[in-house]
Amino acid sequence: MRNPTILVLLSFPCAAQNQPALDVGEKLFQAHCAVCHGPKGDGGKGTNLAQARLPRAPDDEALARIVTFGIPGSEMPLTRMTPQQLASVIAYVRSLGRMPVETLTGNAQRGAALYSDKGNCAQCHTIHGRGGTLGPELTGVGARRSPAYLRESLTDPDATIPDSFSSYKKITLIPDNFLQVRVVTTDGRRFTGARLNEDTFSIQIRDAAGHIQSFFKEELRELHKDWGKSPMPSYRNVFSTTELEDVVAYLVSLRGEQ
Amino acid sequence: MRVGAVAALLSLPLVAQVTSERIRNSEREVGNWLTYSGNYQGYRYSPLDQINTLNVARLKPVWMYQINDLNQFEATPLVVDGVVYISEPPSNATALDARTGRPLWAYRRTVPPDVHVCCGQVNRGLAISGDTLFLGTVDAHLVALDARTGHLRWDIVVADYKTGYSITVAPLVVKERVIVGVSGGEYGIRGFLDAYDAETGKRNWRFWTVPGPGEPGHETWAGESWKTGSAPTWVTGSYDPELNLLYWGTGNPGPDYNGEPREGDNLYANSLLAINPDTGELKWHFQFTPHDVHDWDANHVPVLVDATVRGKVRKVVAVANRNSFYYLLDRVTGEFLLGKSYAQQTWAQGLDDRGRPILLPGKSPSLEGVMVYPGLHGGTNWFSPSYSPQTGLFYVAAREEPTSFYLGLPEYHAGSFFSAGGFRGIPGLEPSGAVRALELETGTKIWEFPLHSPPWTGLLSTAGGLLFGGTNEGHFFALDAKSGGPLWRFPAGGPLQANPISFLCAGRQLVATTAGHALLVFGE
Numbered sequence: 001m002r003n004p005t006i007l008v009l010l011s012f013p014c015a016a017q018n019q020p021a022l023d024v025g026e027k028l029f030q031a032h033c034a035v036c037h038g039p040k041g042d043g044g045k046g047t048n049l050a051q052a053r054l055p056r057a058p059d060d061e062a063l064a065r066i067v068t069f070g071i072p073g074s075e076m077p078l079t080r081m082t083p084q085q086l087a088s089v090i091a092y093v094r095s096l097g098r099m100p101v102e103t104l105t106g107n108a109q110r111g112a113a114l115y116s117d118k119g120n121c122a123q124c125h126t127i128h129g130r131g132g133t134l135g136p137e138l139t140g141v142g143a144r145r146s147p148a149y150l151r152e153s154l155t156d157p158d159a160t161i162p163d164s165f166s167s168y169k170k171i172t173l174i175p176d177n178f179l180q181v182r183v184v185t186t187d188g189r190r191f192t193g194a195r196l197n198e199d200t201f202s203i204q205i206r207d208a209a210g211h212i213q214s215f216f217k218e219e220l221r222e223l224h225k226d227w228g229k230s231p232m233p234s235y236r237n238v239f240s241t242t243e244l245e246d247v248v249a250y251l252v253s254l255r256g257e258q
Numbered sequence: 259m260r261v262g263a264v265a266a267l268l269s270l271p272l273v274a275q276v277t278s279e280r281i282r283n284s285e286r287e288v289g290n291w292l293t294y295s296g297n298y299q300g301y302r303y304s305p306l307d308q309i310n311t312l313n314v315a316r317l318k319p320v321w322m323y324q325i326n327d328l329n330q331f332e333a334t335p336l337v338v339d340g341v342v343y344i345s346e347p348p349s350n351a352t353a354l355d356a357r358t359g360r361p362l363w364a365y366r367r368t369v370p371p372d373v374h375v376c377c378g379q380v381n382r383g384l385a386i387s388g389d390t391l392f393l394g395t396v397d398a399h400l401v402a403l404d405a406r407t408g409h410l411r412w413d414i415v416v417a418d419y420k421t422g423y424s425i426t427v428a429p430l431v432v433k434e435r436v437i438v439g440v441s442g443g444e445y446g447i448r449g450f451l452d453a454y455d456a457e458t459g460k461r462n463w464r465f466w467t468v469p470g471p472g473e474p475g476h477e478t479w480a481g482e483s484w485k486t487g488s489a490p491t492w493v494t495g496s497y498d499p500e501l502n503l504l505y506w507g508t509g510n511p512g513p514d515y516n517g518e519p520r521e522g523d524n525l526y527a528n529s530l531l532a533i534n535p536d537t538g539e540l541k542w543h544f545q546f547t548p549h550d551v552h553d554w555d556a557n558h559v560p561v562l563v564d565a566t567v568r569g570k571v572r573k574v575v576a577v578a579n580r581n582s583f584y585y586l587l588d589r590v591t592g593e594f595l596l597g598k599s600y601a602q603q604t605w606a607q608g609l610d611d612r613g614r615p616i617l618l619p620g621k622s623p624s625l626e627g628v629m630v631y632p633g634l635h636g637g638t639n640w641f642s643p644s645y646s647p648q649t650g651l652f653y654v655a656a657r658e659e660p661t662s663f664y665l666g667l668p669e670y671h672a673g674s675f676f677s678a679g680g681f682r683g684i685p686g687l688e689p690s691g692a693v694r695a696l697e698l699e700t701g702t703k704i705w706e707f708p709l710h711s712p713p714w715t716g717l718l719s720t721a722g723g724l725l726f727g728g729t730n731e732g733h734f735f736a737l738d739a740k741s742g743g744p745l746w747r748f749p750a751g752g753p754l755q756a757n758p759i760s761f762l763c764a765g766r767q768l769v770a771t772t773a774g775h776a777l778l779v780f781g782e
Contacts, residue, residue, distance in 0.1 A: 199710050
């Protein structure tokens with residue numbers, strides 16, 4: 001390490017223990033958290049943190065516990081920080097929740113109808129137990145994702161595909177990034193779908209009809225992984241601007257409650 | 259400790275006496291597995307050929323043994339005359355009937371709740387001398403057990419666990435001594451390698467891997483940084499009986515990611531040490547990664563081979579290092595012979611003619627994060643390579659996984675995590691792995707077998723022309739050792755994080771590995 005600026009920044013919180021430094025917290029946030037929670041903390045692959053109330057972290061102590069120990073069973077990893085660094089990050093995360101909330105112009109009720117009819121979204125997504133399984137479950141999506149993220153998912157799905165490998169994993173878990181896979185079997189049959197799991201010798205995908213297809217790799221002539229491509233089509237030219245805002249409003253209203 | 263009583267019982271012929279001489283001649287005991295790597299030279303090679311390229315497709319499970327602990331099951335079993343001895347996490351031992359898998363005895367240790375182990379309360383195996391088994395514990399004790407019953411013979415404190423020391427390594431018996439190293443590289447310990455009298459548990463010598471004031475190498479540590487310099491010794495070394503030299507690797511300097519407080523090369527961190535096992539005296543050292551800031555421990559099994567290098571027969575030691583370079587050194591002198599990357603690396607332009615890395619700029623951890631190949635867990639890690647005298651190939655389970663390295667504050671508190679930084683995976687980049695066969699003399703890749711995810715399993719080669727390995731997704735598999743072609747696999751249902759072995763049971767060849775929380779044994 002040869003960067004004196006960093007040393008200055010790192011030592012700053014020591015001198016101001018009673019007042020965690022937001023700028024240090026922001027730097028730490030950008031380094032450790034933004035990759036999943038978004039540069040503005042308003043969600044991405046990780047949950048939306050720009051909310052006044054964080055369901056898993058009602059107080060700073062709970063938030064400190066989550067940062068320090070991660071969330072077992074999820075991709076939220078543990079991060080070891082000094083007490084001062086931790087305090088700075090917590091202060092910064094709390095400051096995100098005090099940011100002005102985006103006012104939505106759409107009509108959630110109209111959005112619900114568009115979701116079912118014109119959008120045919122339920123073909124691939126499930127809400128409250130009803131719908132398809134090709135794409136992510138959306139029952140609580142409004143609590144996890146910001147309106148901006150949801151808007152972008154609709155117009156440019158490739159930009160928001162979840163990335164299953166951004167947090168380090170010692171044990172490989174089941175991929176959940178809906179990676180689009182195309183295969184051709186040795187006898188010439190073609191299948192396209194979202195990857196459910198893969199190992200050195202086999203791969204399992206879910207096709208557009210929701211059927212699970214399982215292959216040993218020696219049965220495949222071709223195996224293509226469409227990195228960066230979402231199986232979801234863009235709705236940019238399907239919905240009008242007003243309709244898009246209605247659908248966003250509907251999705252934001254989905255908080256997970258029945 | 260009841261030495262008198264123990265001495266009287268030793269004459270009972272229930273367990274054959276395993277001498278250092280027997281381990282030295284392990285090729286004459288093809289049915290047993292007497293030491294961590296199968297022989298002193300670190301080959302992890304079985305001279306058995308009942309299971310071979312022609313019949314391995316018929317390999318099937320014979321028995322399984324389940325443990326009751328959720329820590330990783332990383333043990334290499336020992337097999338002595340029909341009994342399988344395993345360590346279980348955190349610090350337990352069990353004897354199993356090799357024929358049926360039924361436990362014969364169990365040693366269960368109560369571990370204090372405040373032990374400090376960075377990466378799981380694991381244990382990699384036992385050592386045996388006479389009819390005594392040796393077990394290192396996560397509370398940094400060395401324990402001697404009666405191999406006939408599992409009863410405790412002695413229990414000595416190696417180090418104070420409260421300050422961050424622990425033991426996860428399988429000890430190595432050399433002559434009448436038990437060689438044991440320590441873990442604790444993430445807790446700012448001062449590392450060492452110890453030798454204890456196998457009979458009494460009395461310490462014969464200690465070699466500090468971070469030299470104190472007045473000792474050679476001390477000048478490679480700024481200020482007081484040597485006191486928390488780490489350089490742990492947590493993977494079993496090898497031994498050359500003819501040269502009477504022990505070869506043992508050392509881990510990262512402390513703190514892991516922030517090198518600022520420890521300006522200098524930080525000897526003997528990230529090094530291979532050649533040590534006289536009688537005296538603990540250092541004969542030579544070779545440092546793979548001077549002033550490491552990426553946690554690239556050199557804790558590997560060194561492989562000792564006599565090979566022709568550039569037209570001359572030499573006694574060499576081969577190491578596939580966590581920093582993604584393969585090294586060949588003269589094991590008499592420590593002279594660097596060659597180095598070649600065997601996995602992707604983006605941190606060094608290459609190695610100079612003395613084996614020192616020529617660093618690329620901008621690869622040290624920063625507050626914003628710096629992506630480097632290999633990542634924190636390296637091009638390979640603690641799990642064993644294998645060398646087959648039959649093919650002359652060196653086999654390594656390689657990891658292709660970069661990480662971003664972050665800088666943190668180097669604040670030391672005894673017994674607390676002292677890494678001064680951290681790491682993250684790279685968005686959008688799915689890590690992978692491969693089993694690679696290298697020509698021992700040159701490091702040239704002869705073949706590779708791709709793995710879906712980075713492995714945590716070592717390799718076993720056999721005289722049956724096979725190479726056994728495992729995946730993190732849960733497969734145990736056999737490849738053709740000459741070509742790398744897949745010949746057999748078994749979905750074990752849990753990640754493999756250990757090293758396979760092979761042995762005979764009633765004249766029948768068996769192959770064993772752990773997977774998930776079970777020991778699996780296969781036969782034709």
